[in-house]
Amino acid sequence: xxxxxxxxxxxxxxxxxxxxxxxxxxxxxxxxxxxxxxxxxxxxxxxxxxxxxxxxxxxxxxxxxxxxxxxxxxxxxxxxxxxxxxxxxxxxxxxxxxxxxxxxxxxxxxxxxxxxxxxxxxxxxxxxxxxxxxxxxxxxxxxxxxxxxxxxxxxxxxxxxxxxxxxxxxxxxxxxxxxxxxxxxxxxxxxxxxxxxxxxx
Amino acid sequence: xxxxxxxxxxxxxxxxxxxxxxxxxxxxxxxxxxxxxxxxxxxxxxxxxxxxxxxxxxxxxxxxxxxxxxxxxxxxxxxxxxxxxxxxxxxxxxxxxxxxxxxxxxxxxxxxxxxxxxxxxxxxxxxxxxxxxxxxxxxxxxxxxxxxxxxxxxxxxxxxxxxxxxxxxxxxxxxxxxxxxxxxxxxxxxxxxxxxxxxxxxxxxxxxxxxxxxxxxxxxxxxxxxxxxxxxxxxxxxxxxxxxxxxxxxxxxxxxx
Numbered sequence: 059x060x061x062x063x064x065x066x067x068x069x070x071x072x073x074x075x076x077x078x079x080x081x082x083x084x085x086x087x088x089x090x091x092x093x094x095x096x097x098x099x100x101x102x103x104x105x106x107x108x109x110x111x112x113x114x115x116x117x118x119x120x121x122x123x124x125x126x127x128x129x130x131x132x133x134x135x136x137x138x139x140x141x142x143x144x145x146x147x148x149x150x151x152x153x154x155x156x157x158x159x160x161x162x163x164x165x166x167x168x169x170x171x172x173x174x175x176x177x178x179x180x181x182x183x184x185x186x187x188x189x190x191x192x193x194x195x196x197x198x199x200x201x202x203x204x205x206x207x208x209x210x211x212x213x214x215x216x217x218x219x220x221x222x223x224x225x226x227x228x229x230x231x232x233x234x235x236x237x238x239x240x241x242x243x244x245x246x247x248x249x250x251x252x253x254x255x256x257x258x259x
Numbered sequence: 260x261x262x263x264x265x266x267x268x269x270x271x272x273x274x275x276x277x278x279x280x281x282x283x284x285x286x287x288x289x290x291x292x293x294x295x296x297x298x299x300x301x302x303x304x305x306x307x308x309x310x311x312x313x314x315x316x317x318x319x320x321x322x323x324x325x326x327x328x329x330x331x332x333x334x335x336x337x338x339x340x341x342x343x344x345x346x347x348x349x350x351x352x353x354x355x356x357x358x359x360x361x362x363x364x365x366x367x368x369x370x371x372x373x374x375x376x377x378x379x380x381x382x383x384x385x386x387x388x389x390x391x392x393x394x395x396x397x398x399x400x401x402x403x404x405x406x407x408x409x410x411x412x413x414x415x416x417x418x419x420x421x422x423x424x425x426x427x428x429x430x431x432x433x434x435x436x437x438x439x440x441x442x443x444x445x446x447x448x449x450x451x452x453x454x455x456x457x458x459x460x461x462x463x464x465x466x467x468x469x470x471x472x473x474x475x476x477x478x479x480x481x482x483x484x485x486x487x488x489x490x491x492x493x494x495x496x497x498x499x500x501x502x503x504x505x506x507x508x509x510x511x512x513x514x515x516x
Contacts (some may be wrong), residue, residue: 093331100327104320122319126326133331187476190306190465197303198310215273216307222275241269248269248303 085146088132089139096133103147104129106199107154110192114158124161128154148254151192159188193255200250208243211236262286263293272300288445294469298448302466412439412491412510422510424491427474435464438472439493441509447495451475452504454490456516461504462488489514 076084076098084102087095107128112121128150132139139149201213207229214220214228222240226233263283270278271287279287287293405428412422420441427434437451449467454460464475491514495507 096327096331097324100324104323108319108323118319122323122326125323126330129327130330133327187464189476194306194310197307201307212307216304217311219308237270237273237275238266240273241266241275244269244273244300244303245265247307248299251303 081145081147082141085139085141088146089136089141091136093133096129099132099146099150100129103150106147106195107150109199110151110154110195111158113195114188114191115161120161124154124157127157131157144256145253148256151196151254155188155192162188189255193251196251196254197247200247200254204243204246207231207236208239208246211239212243212247215240262290265296268293268297269300272297272304291469298466298468407433408514410491410512410514412437412493412512414441414510415508418509420510422471422493422512424512424514426514433477434474435477435491436472436474437464437467437491437493439467439510440471443469443495447497449509450494450496450504452492452494453477453485453488454492455487456489456513457487460488461492463502463504467493485514485516487516489516 076087076092076094079087079098081102084095084098088099104125108121108125111124112118115121115124131153132150139146143149144152201209201216203209204212210229211225214225215222220228222236223233225231226236229236263279263286267278267283268287287297406425407428408426410424412424414420418441420439422437422439422441424438425436427436435451435453439449443449448469449471451464451467451473453462453464464477465473467473490511492504492511493509494505495509496505
C-alpha cells in the first residue's frame with residue numbers, strides 16, 4: 059500500500075496492465091489511489107451504471123450525471139472501500155442505487171406510481187422496484203461478459219428463446235456440452251448477481 | 260439426506276427435462292434448502308429472459324469519462340471530500356466523517372490502522388447476517404430499520420395458515436417483510452401482492468421464497484404514503500408462465516393507510 063503523498067502516486071504509475079487485471083486486483087489498485095484503475099473501472103462498469111440510471115430515471119442527462127457522480131464519489135471515498143464487504147462493481151452499484159433513489163424521491167410528486175396504473179384489475183403495474191431493475195440489468199450485463207461458448211449459449215437460450223438442440227445444431231456442439239455449459243453459466247450468473255448486489259441488500 | 264448438487268438444480272431451472280430423476284424430484288419436494296436454491300436459479304432465468312441486451316452507449320460514455328477526469332483532476336490537490344453521504348444506509352458513513360477530519364491533519368492520506376478495528380466488527384456482523392439466512396440479512400445490515408406497521412395475515416375461505424406483514428421504514432426505500440406459515444402444494448409457489456383499496460389495481464412484489472418469508476422493496480415512486488395500496492395479499496400460483504394473479508389468494512391483511 060502506498061502511504062506517500064498523493065502527487066507521487068499519480069506520477070509513478072505502477073507497471074501493471076490493468077486491462078487484464080482481475081476485478082479483485084483492480085479494486086485493490088483503486089483503493090490505493092492508482093488513477094489508471096479509475097479509468098479501467100469506468101471501462102468495465104461505466105455502461106452498467108449508466109444503463110441502470112437511464113432505465114430507472116428515463117433521462118439520458120440525469121443518467122450521465124449519476125454515472126459521473128458515482129465514479130467521482132467512489133474515487134473520493136476510495137479509502138473506505140473494503141474487499142471484505144463486497145466487490146468493486148458491487149460498491150459502485152450500491153452508490154448508484156442510493157443516488158438514483160434520492161433522485162426518484164426528489165421527483166416523486168410528478169411521477170406517482172398511480173400514473174402508470176391502468177384501471178383494469180387484470181393488468182399489472184409495470185413500475186418495478188429499483189432493486190429488481192438493478193438485478194435485471196446486472197444479469198444482462200453479465201450475460202454479455204460470460205466467455206464463449208457459455209455466453210453465446212445462454213444468450214441464445216434466454217434472448218432468442220432457442221432450444222438446446224437448436225443451439226447445439228447452430229454452434230455445431232454436442233447437445234450434452236451445450237446443456238452443461240448452460241448449467242454452469244447459470245450458476246455463474248447467480249454467483250455474480252449475489253456479488254454485485256450484496257452491498258445494497 | 261444428501262442435498263442435490265447445484266448443477267442438477269441449475270439444469271432443473273433451465274427446463275432441462277433430464278436434469279432430475281424421480282428420487283431427486285422427491286428430495287426436492289421435501290427439502291427447503293434445495294428448493295430455495297432452485298428458486299434463486301429460477302429467478303435468474305426469469306429476470307434474464309425479461310431483459311434485452313442493453314444498447315451500445317459509446318458516445319455518452321466518452322463524454323462522461325471526460326467529465327469524471329476533469330472533476331477528479333481539479334479536486335486532486337484538495338483534501339478528499341466527505342465520502343458519499345448516501346452510503347450511510349450501509350453503516351459506513353458515521354465513522355468516515357470523523358476519520359477524514361483527522362486524516363487531513365496528517366497529510367491527506369487516511370489513517371488506516373485505527374479504522375480497521377472498527378471495520379472488523381462491521382465485517383463480522385455482515386458475515387453473521389449472511390449466515391443467519393434470508394430473513395435476517397436486511398435487519399442486520401441496515402442500521403435504522405423501523406417497523407412502521409405490523410399486521411396479521413389471515414387465511415381466506417378454503418385455505419388454512421397465517422402470517423404477518425411488516426412495513427419497514429429504512430433510510431431509503433420502504434420495505435415490506437412478509438412471513439407466511441401455511442401449506443403449499445408441491446407444484447405451486449407463492450407470490451406477494453399489494454392491492455389497492457379501490458379493488459381495481461394491484462402490484463406484484465415478487466415470489467415468496469419457499470422458506471415462507473421474504474422482504475420486498477416498495478416502489479420508490481410510491482411517495483410517503485401507500486397511495487391506497489394497503490392490502491397485502493399472498494397468492495398461490497401455478498408454474499404456468501402467466502404473470503397475472505392466479506385469483507387463488509391464501510392469506511391476506513390490510514395495512515393502516
